[in-house]
Amino acid sequence: MNGRVVLLGATGYTGGLVLDALRRRGVRPTVAGRDPTALAALAARSGGPDQWVVDARAPEELRRNLRPGDVLITTAGPFGRLGLPVARAAADAGAHYLDSSGEVGFVRALHDRYHHRACETGAVMLPAxxxxxxxxxxxxxxxxxxAGTAARCVDIGYFATGTVRRGLSRGTRAALRDGLVLPSARRHRRVIVEERTASRLRDFTVRGRRTPAFLVSGTEVLFLPREFPSLDDVTVYNGWFPALGRFLPFWSALAHAATRLPAGGRIAEALTLPLAIGPPGGPDAAVRARVSSYVVALASPAAGHGAPLAEVHLEGPDPYGLTGELVAWAAERLADRRSGATPGVVGPLTAFGLDALRQGCAALGLAPVRDRAP
Structure with missing residues (x-):
């Protein structure tokens, strides 16, 4: 491994999971954050890694110290508010960049602003x-x-099995709350359009049962057509809460309508407050062990027409543990200057190729399964 790995946000919940995953791989990152006391405590219990005191809102320290070929990981969100200056520091330095964002608007802004600069400097930038x-x-x-060349449409559903509601982090709860009043991007007839979140429902088969999921944003909308240019439609759904699935469209419509009223922001906050209730931090290892990730993709000849040409089900570790492992896997590959990853603001398929991504995910426990009854 040639490049240094820098982990910004190491003292947070997701940052801690990434740090643990890196250490299991034998990667000793520099830990970075804005609180020197918290960094020192983290370093003391993590084998004494190097430390940088860095504020994501003013990342001059990163800009001064990043070198070409370094790998900058950031878990410091919300990314729409804090992420762009950090990403610019990496792009300008020619340092590779990884983040844990789920904010599709941020990813679009990242591409628009820094894709060409990253290509110039050789930086591989992998958001979300x-x-x-x-x-x-x-x-x-x-x-x-x-499915082959006949496929023109792909629908993707995200699910989690187990005690999901009690196993959500504070960041996830905040993202769900914000998402109900923000539009979701989907690709429709080769154009990215924005629609009200949860305005669409779709059923997927999950472990032998038809399970509803509602419309959400996903970076698949941005990156899949670059690898599959014949795609007309890409739509992403979330099915974490099947018991609420039929009700969420009405809840979303009410919250969205409230934002147009005088004092609508406060009304929308009150309507979405139940989604924010929960403890700080995130689920511990015992809770995560009772949850698994489950993702379904349906490739079809056209949106809403005909049976799927192909259907793929993936199952793997809990969403939070999986995020830590994925980021660590990618960081280790990027730090190896022989990896040959494609520069620019790109998705995982463009960066690494489908076969390498499939093999890497399988090694982490995320692999295709046959759909089965419970």
């Missing part, structure tokens, strides 16, 4: 490289490869 949205990208690519 975790449970959001690598499993869906992999499942869709496998389904599209199986």
């Amino acid at each position: 490289f975790g449970y959001d949205y690598v499993p869906g990208m992999l499942a869709a690519a496998l389904a599209l490869r199986e």
Whole structure:
């Protein structure tokens, strides 16, 4: 391994999972964050890694110290507010970049602003490289490869089995709450359009049962057509809460309508408050052990027409543990200057290729399964 690995946000919940995954791989990262006391405590219990005191809102320290070929991982969100200056520091330095964002608007802005600069400096920039949205990208690519050139549409559903509601992190709860009042991007007739979140429902088969899922954003909309140019439609759904699935469209419509009223922001906050209730941090190892990730991709000849040409199901570790492992896997590959990953703001398929991504995910426990009854 040639490049240094720098982990910004190491003292947070997701950062801690990434740090643990890196250490299991024998990677000794530099830990970075804005609180020197918290960094020192983390370093003391993590074998004494190097430390950088860095504020994501003013990342001059990163800009001064990053070198070409370094790998910068950031888990410091919300990314729409804190992420762009950090990403610019990496692009300008020619350092590779990974983040755990699930914010598709941020990913679009990242591409628009820094793709060409990253190509110039040789930086590989991989946003949203975790449970959001690598499993869906992999499942869709496998389904599209199986379906062949007749496929024009892919629908992707994200699910989790087990005690999901009690196992959500504070960040996930905040993202779900915000997502109900923000539009979701989907690709329709080769154009990216924005629709109200949860305005569409689709049933998927999960372990032998038809399970509803609602419309959400996903970076599959942005990156899949680059690998499969014949795609007309790409739509992403979330089915974590099947008991609420039929109700969420009405809840979303009410919250969205409230934002147009005087004092609508406060009304929308009140309507979505139940989604934010929960403890700080995130689920511990015992809770995560009772949850698994499950993703379905359906490749079809056209949206809403005909039976799927191919259907792929992936199952793997819990979403939070999987995110930590995926980021660590990618960081280790990027730090090896022989990896040959494609520069620019790219998705995992463009960066590594389908076969390498499939093999890497399988090694982490995320692999195709036959759908089965419980």
